[in-house]
Amino acid sequence: MQISEQELQSAVDFIKEHDDFLIVSHVQPDGDAVSSTLAVGWLLSCLGKKYAMVNEGPIPRRMSYLWHADKIVDLSKESLPHTYKHVICVDCADFKRVGTTREYFDGDALLLNIDHHPTNDGYGSVNLIVPDAAATAEILFDVLECAGVELDKDAATAIYTGILTDTGGFRYSNTSPKVMSIASRLLEYGVDGPWLSEQLLEQMTYPQLRILTKALNKLECTEDGKISWVSITDEDLAEAGAIHEDLEGIVNYPRNISGVEVGMLFKVINGNAVKVSMRSAGKVNVAAVAQSFGGGGHVRAAGARLEGTLSEVVAAVVERVKQEL
Ligand code: AMP
Ligand code: MN
Ligand code: MN
Secondary structure, X not given: OOOOHHHHHHHHHHHHHOOOEEEEOOOOOOHHHHHHHHHHHHHHHHOXXXXXXXXXXXXXXXXXXXXXXXXXXXXXXXXXXXXXXXXXXXXXXOHHHHHHHHHHEEEEEEEEEEEOOOOOOOXXXXXXXXXXXXXXXXXXXXXXXXXXXXXXXXXXXXXXXXXXXXXXXXXXXXXOHHHHHHHHHHHHOOOOHHHHHHHHHHXXXXXXXXXXXXXXXXXXXXXXXXXXXXXXXXHHHHHHOOOHHHHOOOOHHHHHOOOXXXXXXXXXXXXXXXXXEEEEOOXXXXXHHHHHOOOEEOOOEEEEEEXXXXXXXXXXXXXXXXXHO
């Protein structure tokens, strides 16, 4: 499915017709969320618009090389001087994923919702939702083109970063011909593909390896070997000297075991809730499973936050995945 020209134009019109925007992405931002925030900021700079970029928490350190990454306000450390009438949400599968940034939306704020999650319910005043896009950054490539701005290396690097991370380094099933053709055009702007792959997908820190070791020591699976999972508590993170961003990629280990259909990572949040990350080998639609617990995502990669203890949540989610097999 192609992006609808009309939807693309409506998104560009929203940006061109207004001024003074708040740009937000989802809590615990990944490469696509950060890159998409910056790509929109870069476009607004080109158009001479006022804007602020914000997130509920910090930007992962390994993305600090990106253009203006240090300008994304971390609401856990700073506040904003005023609220906004115009908000652009990127890579947020549903409205609650914006987290505490919503405190800065005016009650009657107009929202532009740009996203690629099929579970997105269209919470914006204007919606540009492209479920076929591998990353929200891929949609922004088209938005920038439609807006008539010429990319530079900074903007191209941001977009490449979002696509690279959401396709797992051009390996997942969302790596379409369009992804490869956009990537090729981005390289023409001087993007350093191998350096980005090294920085984002290969390099690990000692805390990352220590938390991975702890997770693998707790690897579990169902009797038939089709569902496998690991779990992490705040004590594990503290003992490993790790922070939340160091968990990125761990869910792939249970998922990569041959014969496993669904791999999961359970992360305890404040003792009374658990975040589950789910990855499917293809048979199970984990977006549907996540949605049944109030979360969302993609067919092969999804997540949700559930109330309850770790053992309660693991039991409920494993049971639900079993029904899908
Ligand atoms: P994660 O497991 O956090 O890497 O997320 C996998 C995919 O599911 C990403 O595209 C997320 O944006 C999405 N996702 C994760 N958690 C949630 C949630 N609580 N609600 C909706 N979508 C989610
Ligand atoms: Mn994301
Ligand atoms: Mn994404």
